[in-house]
Amino acid sequence: MSLTDAPKIITARAQYDDSHTLERFLATGGNDGLKKALTMTPEAVQAEVDAASLLGRGGAGFPAGRKWAMLRKADVSYLVVNGDESEPATFKDHLLVERDAHQLVEGVTIASYALQVNQAFIFLRGEFALGLERVQEAINDAYKTGALGTNIFGSGFSLDIVVHPGAGAYICGEETALLEALEGKRGYPRIKPPFFPAAIGLYGEPTVVNNVETMSNLPWIVLNGGAAFAALGAGRSTGTRLFALSGHVRNPGVYELEMVKHTFRDLIFSPELGGGVPNGDVKAIIPGGVSAPWFYPEQLDIPLGQDEVAEQGSMLGSGSIVVMDTNTCMVRAAWRITKFFSRESCGQCTPCREGSGWLERVLWRLENGQGRMEDLDLLLDLCDNIAPGLGWPPQQTTICVLGPSIPSSIHSAISRFRDEFLAHITQGKCPHA
């Protein structure tokens, strides 16, 4: 296969070694999108984003234009940018904040103008020490060049951006937990309704929460028009998207690809992209972060598009794809993913808090050859308690969707690789060890 000739929308600058500097930013069209936006009305900017059909890149894939339209009108409202990026195997925002923080700041300023908010926050996970510094530098640069602060480029529009460090908690990626963290509290997700951020968000005021990648698309969209963006991709999945490829591939990394025009197989095997599986072949892939149900070799020809993946019973989620080769122990993989959820459950809801820990203990004893035949039914039963019916998308009995995401990997592993679980029990050890 060959790559489509779609432009690089958000990683064009990242090819330069000095992509993070103000000089490179200004030499490569930096602030052109913002300057154009400021000549338009806020409504006209919103209309372009709407026409682009830009789906949120944080995981849920909600159209940004529609989200903006839902913002409750009030004297004070906020824009909060989600750079928590803690979904396992997701590492695309990492690239955007380290390599092109100016683009992010420009995008945030465009969004703030469109929404007419005067205060925005960029929340980054605390482990991004360099990213935090780069974004602060970009903010300082923007102030110095008149792209931020009072009366931006003489337009009369004013904005301040504060970069806010997290302190190590996956759950703060959930937007209402993020707002709690930003208010100086524990990252406990809020109950929706009533706490939809667009109605009752930061400090109780209406708030838009958008992902780092979502924001980074805005300079290009404003400059080239929403229609040009919507002309790329297909169906609801427009534009390009960053795919973070990891696991058993020759060339793991972040690839910007036109939506829908390529398949999982292309991404994994194309010499210009993943370059194939070094040892053996694909056994299973995780298509959109560890919350997503797994795909198998016969599903590799599914296109990389939001609805295309959803129709096949999983999700494109955060755009991260993990490849597991034929030598992978699936019990061990499911155990480690479950251990993650049990460590990161915030503890507010009983099924999530108790269920995740119990599941992890059962998987651990199975992996170590101390499991019992009844354990398989026990695992599925516990999963069913967290997400009744084990369907996709899962039923939610908890405050947020972390809980209902826990069964995905366990259910996938047992459904497809039951004999591997049985081998652990009958052999009294991990057959792969």
Place this chain on the structure above:
Amino acid sequence: MSYFTDGRQARAEQLIAIYPEQRSALIPLCHLVQEQDGYLSEEGMVAVAELCGVTPAEVRGTATFYDMLHTEPVGKYLVGVCTNIACLLAGGLELLEHAEGSLGVRVGATTEDGLFTLEETECLADCNIAPCVQVNHRYVRTTTPEQFDALVSELRDGGRASEIPSHGTLIRTRRDVDLAADPGLVAQERAARRAAVEGQS
């Protein structure tokens, strides 16, 4: 007398000033305490509480939720090895085991000389260079046991000091915008919101 030293008091005051509500500065201030003390000390939490207008118990209750805030002393170098899925597939657990052996401590413990604390982390968002290792939240990209050991001896010898400051220092870039002097709409709005909140309480 202020708790913070070496210009950190001014940074603490700036943190309080840049948020519409002062409690929002709580976590950034905890990071600032860690920069000064190497961990989140009891006295530091009291200072944060005063600045944010909450009780010390509220600071502790919040801080203990977060993995990066350490209410007990840690080593000068906090070494985190990721064992989550992409790193697991690349031998993350084996690298962690190697790290235990070569540092001579179990996960969670600090070496006797106070230099290294070893942690097993969740995904650090650098999964293409796996297994991922961070020292004081800087990516060091030592994916093999040999590279890991070389880094450890370099750090023991005082190397990489400018790249990897001692534990607690997170953002070294200063926000060099003086909002207090900013007569603009943003500062006005922020002041109005502050006054409204203070009027309620």
